[in-house]
Amino acid sequence: QVQLQQSGPGLVKPSQTLSLTCAISGDSVSSGSVVWNWIRQSPSRGLEWLGRTYYRSKWYSDYAVSVKSRITINADTSKNHFSLQLNSVTPEDTAVYYCASSVVSTSGANWFDPWGQGTLVTVSS
Amino acid sequence: DIQMTQSPSSLSASVGDRVTITCRASQSISSYLNWYQQKPGKAPNLLIYAASSLQSGVPSRFSGSGSGTEFTLTITSLQPEDFATYYCQQSYSTSFTFGPGTNVDIK
Numbered sequence: 480q481v482q483l484q485q486s487g488p489g490l491v492k493p494s495q496t497l498s499l500t501c502a503i504s505g506d507s508v509s510s511g512s513v514v515w516n517w518i519r520q521s522p523s524r525g526l527e528w529l530g531r532t533y534y535r536s537k538w539y540s541d542y543a544v545s546v547k548s549r550i551t552i553n554a555d556t557s558k559n560h561f562s563l564q565l566n567s568v569t570p571e572d573t574a575v576y577y578c579a580s581s582v583v584s585t586s587g588a589n590w591f592d593p594w595g596q597g598t599l600v601t602v603s604s
Numbered sequence: 605d606i607q608m609t610q611s612p613s614s615l616s617a618s619v620g621d622r623v624t625i626t627c628r629a630s631q632s633i634s635s636y637l638n639w640y641q642q643k644p645g646k647a648p649n650l651l652i653y654a655a656s657s658l659q660s661g662v663p664s665r666f667s668g669s670g671s672g673t674e675f676t677l678t679i680t681s682l683q684p685e686d687f688a689t690y691y692c693q694q695s696y697s698t699s700f701t702f703g704p705g706t707n708v709d710i711k
Contacts, residue, residue, distance in 0.1 A: 526691060526702035541698055577647055588654045589695045590638040594647035
């Protein structure tokens with residue numbers, strides 16, 4: 480049973496970098512069958528998928544176009560966690576951030592389960 | 605990106621009612637459609653994946669149907685713990701997108 484535990488600051492200043500970590504228990508971040516995602520939720524943008532990382536003989540990352548120039552998602556195998564970095568934040572980046580795992584089925588379908596507990600990140604000076 | 609819409613945006617219902625929520629995609633997404641339930645202050649919880657497959661542990665009063673561009677989530681005999689917001693999400697395109705949500709509250 481995979482469980483995800485998020486950590487990171489709840490307040491970030493404008494133009495600085497938002498950094499969050501998602502610790503994994505019950506599986507390995509290097510699992511060849513799981514994908515590790517970051518998703519955020521705000522009243523103005525709803526639920527928004529930000530990106531993912533996964534290991535398939537080597538590491539891959541995919542990002543949403545809306546944040547592609549500012550985002551990095553990577554994994555730390557020694558700590559069995561993955562992290563989100565979002566640069567040059569503005570108040571528009573204020574949201575609840577979630578990590579979530581997904582498994583791609585043989586048909587190519589995938590779904591987010593489970594999710595971390597969520598972290599409210601406020602961008603303000 | 606594939607745009608997802610939901611209707612209605614909110615509804616009021618009573619315990620025991622049958623509730624149907626519709627999700628539409630801006631292009632065909634085959635059966636790559638998932639449904640989540642979210643309660644205040646909590647993360648979304650997977651209910652249905654691949655349009656009609658019930659996630660383990662989810663009560664059988666929840667069901668999903670549809671393919672292409674139109675999908676439905678049905679709750680037969682609404683229970684007190686079902687009052688929540690429901691979201692659809694497409695996984696046809698890697699740029700995954702969610703619907704705006706349907707809030708189900710008590711009549």
